[in-house]
Amino acid sequence: MAKNKTASEFKQYVYIVQASNTGNVCKIGITDNLERRLKEYNRGLSPKDIMEKAKKVENDEFYTRYEDVEKELSMYDKSVWKDKTVFCNCDDAVDEDERKTSAFVLYFLKKFKELGLKKLICTHYGGKVDLFNQGSKSYVAYIFTTDGVKIEKKYPKGYDGSFDHPISLKILEEEADIVCTNPPFSRSVDYWNMIIGSGKQFLIISNITNVKNDTYIPYFKANQVWAGYNEVDWFRNPKRELTRAAGHWYTNIPINDRLRFKQLKIVPLKDIPEKYKKHDDSKTLLVDNCYIPNNIEKPFAVSVRPILNGLLEKGYKIVQDKQYRPYVDGKEIFARVLVQKI
Numbered sequence: 001m002a003k004n005k006t007a008s009e010f011k012q013y014v015y016i017v018q019a020s021n022t023g024n025v026c027k028i029g030i031t032d033n034l035e036r037r038l039k040e041y042n043r044g045l046s047p048k049d050i051m052e053k054a055k056k057v058e059n060d061e062f063y064t065r066y067e068d069v070e071k072e073l074s075m076y077d078k079s080v081w082k083d084k085t086v087f088c089n090c091d092d093a094v095d096e097d098e099r100k101t102s103a104f105v106l107y108f109l110k111k112f113k114e115l116g117l118k119k120l121i122c123t124h125y126g127g128k129v130d131l132f133n134q135g136s137k138s139y140v141a142y143i144f145t146t147d148g149v150k151i152e153k154k155y156p157k158g159y160d161g162s163f164d165h166p167i168s169l170k171i172l173e174e175e176a177d178i179v180c181t182n183p184p185f186s187r188s189v190d191y192w193n194m195i196i197g198s199g200k201q202f203l204i205i206s207n208i209t210n211v212k213n214d215t216y217i218p219y220f221k222a223n224q225v226w227a228g229y230n231e232v233d234w235f236r237n238p239k240r241e242l243t244r245a246a247g248h249w250y251t252n253i254p255i256n257d258r259l260r261f262k263q264l265k266i267v268p269l270k271d272i273p274e275k276y277k278k279h280d281d282s283k284t285l286l287v288d289n290c291y292i293p294n295n296i297e298k299p300f301a302v303s304v305r306p307i308l309n310g311l312l313e314k315g316y317k318i319v320q321d322k323q324y325r326p327y328v329d330g331k332e333i334f335a336r337v338l339v340q341k342i
């Protein structure tokens with residue numbers, strides 16, 4: 001490395017480019033001069049034009065940042081990915097500029113060899129609003145496939161790119177080994193039903209409160225899903241601004257050495273400070289601040305936090321298919337999950 005270069009000069013970018021006259025041929029690579037690469041393939045849109053367009057869009061969608069994808073995915077053993085086909089079924093693998101490409105796609109393209117992936121398949125939803133509002137061309141759904149060398153982009157007739165379109169479901173069933181994405185929050189219930197029903201491995205982002213939501217509790221209870229390693233607090237909106245939202249990773253891939261186990265305070269009931277334990281009007285024990293009694297046989301209620309920190313891997317189970325709504329002195333307080341020592 002030349003001595004005078006600063007760290008930022010060595011920053012590498014993954015780029016995917018597509019010339020406008022060759023609609024289904026893309027080129028990918030890694031560069032330290034993204035400006036130049038983009039100029040080469042510039043279709044005449046200036047960054048200002050793009051921002052002006054983006055300002056006109058109103059939506060509540062949240063796009064995942066590269067650093068959040070990397071932080072979570074790097075926690076899993078490399079053997080998880082080896083020779084696997086990864087399916088990103090709500091992710092744009094776009095032709096022109098990494099800033100408009102899903103961070104999931106960028107991550108898998110960049111790490112393709114290192115992870116030993118077999119194939120990456122990404123679908124682009126042909127909705128009106130999509131990753132960073134790419135304009136009218138974004139209404140056209142496509143399927144992007146790469147084996148790490150060749151790239152193919154297909155536009156099947158009648159395909160809308162939805163994760164529940166028959167073509168997407170066929171890819172899921174016949175080709176995918178691991179599904180990885182941040183699905184649309186508005187279709188979260190359908191998405192969870194579909195992905196868990198598929199029996200495939202998955203690693204997805206969803207709302208942090210799913211753990212205590214009646215729709216999802218049965219999945220946690222049946223051990224069909226558990227928390228991934230990290231929360232996701234920041235996303236980008238279509239204007240590329242940072243936006244706060246309470247997300248969390250969820251998966252059915254085994255978790256090793258969950259760092260947040262140490263936040264659980266599993267102790268005899270007498271060692272839980274008074275302010276973190278109380279009984280509700282029906283005499284059920286409620287515990288807070290990640291304190292967990294280890295000498296109580298009866299069910300007790302906890303917030304989402306201990307579950308996200310791995311309580312269900314520490315000899316406790318969920319005992320009720322819906323959230324527990326405690327009343328104290330006749331007043332309803334925040335909902336929890338009813339758990340019990342196994």
Ligand SMILES: C[S@@+](CC[C@H](N)C(=O)[O-])C[C@H]1O[C@@H](n2cnc3c(N)ncnc32)[C@H](O)[C@@H]1O
Pocket residue numbers: 061062063064065089090091092102103104125127129130131161162163164181182183184185187
């Ligand atoms: C929360 S955003 C996340 C996008 C991307 N996965 C990421 O993490 O940055 C959800 C994306 O799903 C797309 N989408 C909406 N409905 C969809 C559907 N039925 N099937 C597939 N994708 C859909 C939206 O266009 C949007 O780009």
